[in-house]
Amino acid sequence: MPLLKSWVASANDANHPFPLNNLPYGVFSTGEDDPRCGVAIGDMILDIAAAEAEGLIALTDYPLFDVPYWNDLMEEGPAVWAALRERLTALLAKGSKEQEAVEPLLVPMAEATLHMPLVVSEYTDFYAGKQHAQNMGAILRGSPDLPANWLHIPIGYNGRASSVVVSGTPIHRPNGQTKAPDAEMPSFGPSKRLDIELEMGAIVGTGSEFGQPITVDEADAMIFGYVLLNDWSARDIQGWEYQPLGPFQGKAFGTSISPWIVTASALEPFRAPTPPREKQLLPYLSGSKDGLYNIELEVLMQPEGADHASVIARTNYSRMYYSAAEQLCHHAIGGCAMNAGDLLGSGTISGPERSEFGSLMELSWAGREPFTLETGETRGFIEDGDTLTLRGNARGDGYTIGFGDCVGQILPAKAWG
Amino acid sequence: MPLLKSWVASANDANHPFPLNNLPYGVFSTGEDDPRCGVAIGDMILDIAAAEAEGLIALTDYPLFDVPYWNDLMEEGPAVWAALRERLTALLAKGSKEQEAVEPLLVPMAEATLHMPLVVSEYTDFYAGKQHAQNMGAILRGSPDLPANWLHIPIGYNGRASSVVVSGTPIHRPNGQTKAPDAEMPSFGPSKRLDIELEMGAIVGTGSEFGQPITVDEADAMIFGYVLLNDWSARDIQGWEYQPLGPFQGKAFGTSISPWIVTASALEPFRAPTPPREKQLLPYLSGSKDGLYNIELEVLMQPEGADHASVIARTNYSRMYYSAAEQLCHHAIGGCAMNAGDLLGSGTISGPERSEFGSLMELSWAGREPFTLETGETRGFIEDGDTLTLRGNARGDGYTIGFGDCVGQILPAKAWG
Structure with missing residues (x-):
């Protein structure tokens, strides 16, 4: 077109x-x-x-x-x-x-x-990037092996809709409970390992009935559109809290979305297939359409006072292993009702090269290998005053489908206690 | 009074x-x-x-x-x-x-x-019963040792508000993905290990601002009332999906609540303290009031066709380790906005004796030791047609504060695929 x-x-x-x-x-x-x-x-x-x-x-x-x-x-x-x-x-x-x-x-x-372009009914975050899952395994557990279920289930967990905010909303560094590996007791204070996650957000347009599963093709038709999504993450809070029931306060202090909902119709010319399945998926997870989209993505970082932002990562939404339609189908497979305004985060999008990693945790390898911005500053994690921007574009024949930047500045933690 | x-x-x-x-x-x-x-x-x-x-x-x-x-x-x-x-x-x-x-x-x-007595804004489920956490550790991991964070954090995870239903709503046995320990590949079909969780649900009445933490005493004053809550659980689906990001489809097919919201004011005479802290909590988790309530709880089970229901467990809400106010304070500590209609599940309430266990997983020790109903039938997990009832009463001086039964019948799984 x-x-x-x-x-x-x-x-x-x-x-x-x-x-x-x-x-x-x-x-x-x-x-x-x-x-x-x-x-x-x-x-x-x-x-x-x-x-x-x-x-x-x-x-x-x-x-x-x-x-x-x-x-x-x-x-x-x-x-x-x-x-x-x-x-x-x-x-x-x-x-x-x-x-x-x-x-x-x-x-x-x-x-x-x-x-905010919508009322977010409920927010679910997925974990559908294979490179990201392998990187996190290598960093946190010493092995890039995927969890046993990963190639069979589009792993997801419920997030918090009340903390989803529109691009431009400042985010305070969260206070929370953490424990250093060598500490005997946990302590309370501002997160020291504040991070982003580069994601796409799929917005459910038409709902499904309680008790009624849906197919992947039905799920595909239910998706109204997409936004860029930054799932801000406090890695130190998350690391101490997440066993055995998953992330909670490490993810609840803010999730930013871009201000424009790009419709699934506008993205139709950019459909892209999921990569070859490494393990055959169960039949309920099969659909007839290419479920990903060819969307170029960038992450930019700008320290307070710096005269310009530096690109710190470049990747593509088509790097994901599972599509939003597969995720939505799995979400409803046990009968969970889905509603207009439900927001599904894709999971962090990371390509195979380090320059394609979609979080600072991966870009700085848990802070052990800080990266350098064009302005000469180095970063392991986010510092107060830093502005992080996600940008997304699908490139057509003589035109571009853009999302509008997803921007957030980190402000110092509020005083507490 | x-x-x-x-x-x-x-x-x-x-x-x-x-x-x-x-x-x-x-x-x-x-x-x-x-x-x-x-x-x-x-x-x-x-x-x-x-x-x-x-x-x-x-x-x-x-x-x-x-x-x-x-x-x-x-x-x-x-x-x-x-x-x-x-x-x-x-x-x-x-x-x-x-x-x-x-x-x-x-x-x-x-x-x-x-x-339904309210629109559930968002639903969060906690894990605040110590006996339950120890039982689950012993059953699933071979050791009753608590997770390292358990005595420091009121562990919680976000659930799905769209599947919260009022007492009396039938629940279809969910289809889902499971994998037997000795199977090479996962399979799809109706859950074979369907369970209840006996919980209290606290309803948030007044909200908190995005970015603004609250104290335990503020949280206590924000709670509007309580309901009985049955967090139906598919243990086989949950067991295969929950690593590393927590329960998802194993909990998303239905959560039943009792039809009457008993106000915090009505429960005021029944306040009870949390048990002595085994590890000192961080100061943000301290409040000035007794945060639990003395509420007698019962679970009843009635197979289809049986002429009466059998009591299968009796315990008390005051068995919990963390109060709803402590949970709510922790929920907002990083700045997560809380809203009117947010529902907080207490976590499964189990006392120290087997007769006080609040789930079939514990009552039948993962199905390995089935229990016998008064009608002579035995159960490891729930069978199609079984009706499960939660009942709660606070006993005052010549009066009772009841909740109205929380009832649900399990219907066969819907055909699929």
């Missing part, structure tokens, strides 16, 4: 993240206005709540967009999702007869504040 | 679970009516939505009770909770001048259907 041309000129640049081919969904406000739904096109945001109010978009008998989340649209299901995309494309295409009516409803993105 | 007498005669029986001292909160419907908030008093339910509509209860300028959940009241905070309890006590007390106005608003409980 080539670039689709828009009458919004900035959207026609081959490297712009928000061409007409993309049309990602966010929530924005300007000045004192209430946050409401918007659609990115070039350097502008279409105020879709206003477009609906003026009758330019009329998918349902009731309003869908004058709210600060996209969950209402998600619940309408794939036919309405497709109708909206078709209508938006018609309104914003070069030569549209409705340009004159739509033009006043565009807001410069530079003047807008972006908010 | 003695029995408080009500003009609802059935509420004055010393063994009735719903005297005026209790006043638990539920959601009910009759016939074709929409579910709405109700308060149990003796054998009756006060239609509190109707009482509010008629002006008999007026706590706020907007209605709180004509909805199928108690979350709106929770968000009003402790002063409004106390005002409501005071007003309900006055309306229903023997000699109330408003008896005539209130009487038509009572619905016989026998004619009502009970629904």
Whole structure:
């Protein structure tokens, strides 16, 4: 598919993240206005709540967009999702007869504040990157051998929805309980091994019934879209708490997502297969579609006061072993109800080279081999004031599908006790 | 505190679970009516939505009770909770001048259907029973030694809110992935080791801010009330999946709660201390109040077709090592936001004797030592058609604070694949 041309000129640049081919969904406000739904096109945001109010978009008998989340649209299901995309494309295409009516409803993105694009119903994090799992095994257990179940199950655990925040939200370094290997007793204080995890987040659009499993193909059709996701992690808290029931406070102080939901439809041309199965999966985990996407990913780090950010990792979402559809199918296989707004973290995305590792734990090999930024500073883990940015782009024929950066700055721990 | 007498005669029986001292909160419907908030008093339910509509209860300028959940009241905070309890006590007390106005608003409980009493925001399950943790260690790892962190951290993990259901909801035996120790490959099918976990559920009433930790005393004041909670568990699925990130599908097919929220106020006379600390806790985990409650608990099992249920375990909530307030404090210590409607499972409650064990895994020692029901049948784990009931009572001076049974029948697994 080539670039689709828009009458919004900035959207026609081959490297712009928000061409007409993309049309990602966010929530924005300007000045004192209430946050409401918007659609990115070039350097502008279409105020879709206003477009609906003026009758330019009329998918349902009731309003869908004058709210600060996209969950209402998600619940309408794939036919309405497709109708909206078709209508938006018609309104914003070069030569549209409705340009004159739509033009006043565009807001410069530079003047807008972006908010959480959805209400996260529940958040689940997976562990579907093979290189990451092997690296963590080597670092933490002295062996890169995968856990016995890893090649059979898309391993996941439930996370905390209340700590998912939109890009730009500062994150305080968490206080918590840790124990040094040689200490007799645990101690309390700010985490000393603060980390990121480079992930994609899949957003469930249509739900499933309690007690009713789904197939991988059904799961694929239930996914509304994707965001970039930084699953901030306190490795020292996590290391002391996680046996036997998994990560808890080491992951509960913040999970950042990019502000625009890129729809599964926009990503359709970039589908990529999962790698060859090293062990045959059980039949319930088989689907008919390529479940990954070819999305180039970057991690950037900028210390406070540095004049620019350094790229510290570059990899690709197609490096994963399990797809979001496989994860979603497994999530519901015992009858767990899935709902609109459920967020599934892919797991940390790491490629085979060190330059492709998606966490500082791996990039600095648990802090033992600090890396150097372009500005000359070195890092093992995150220091106060550091800003971490995730960036993602799918490269098409003369156009780019971008996600909008997922940014977070780490602030000092709050005083306590 | 003695029995408080009500003009609802059935509420004055010393063994009735719903005297005026209790006043638990539920959601009910009759016939074709929409579910709405109700308060149990003796054998009756006060239609509190109707009482509010008629002006008999007026706590706020907007209605709180004509909805199928108690979350709106929770968000009003402790002063409004106390005002409501005071007003309900006055309306229903023997000699109330408003008896005539209130009487038509009572619905016989026998004619009502009970629904989920709250919208569960997020569900967290803990592991705070020491005997249970030791038993599980002995069964699964061959040693009753506690995990190294157990005496320092109220260990918890995030569960799945979407699978929390009200008492009476049937639960299908889950399908899932398991692997026998001697099998080369995993297989897929219905769980063969289906179990219960006897727990109390604490309901968070007022939330905490993202990034803002809380003290144990603040946490104690945030707890709105308690329910009985059965954390149904598929031990074979859990055993294969839980390393390294904890339980997932082994716990996601159903969690049952009792239909009435017993308020923390009603339980106040039954506060009980946590046992002596075997290791000194870090200061952030210290509070000024006794955080447990003296609540007698029973588990009953009834095979399909059996003419009565057999008691298979009897224990007490005060057997726990950590309180709900300690768990809630720890949950928020890194800055995780807590919200009205968050549900915290206590962890399985097991006392020191086998007759006090709160799961079949422990009662039958992993199925190796099946137990015998009064009807002569034996059980290692749950069989299709079995009904499991949790029951809880706090015994006061001439009165009882009951929870209403937490009941669930296991139905056969759904066909799949």
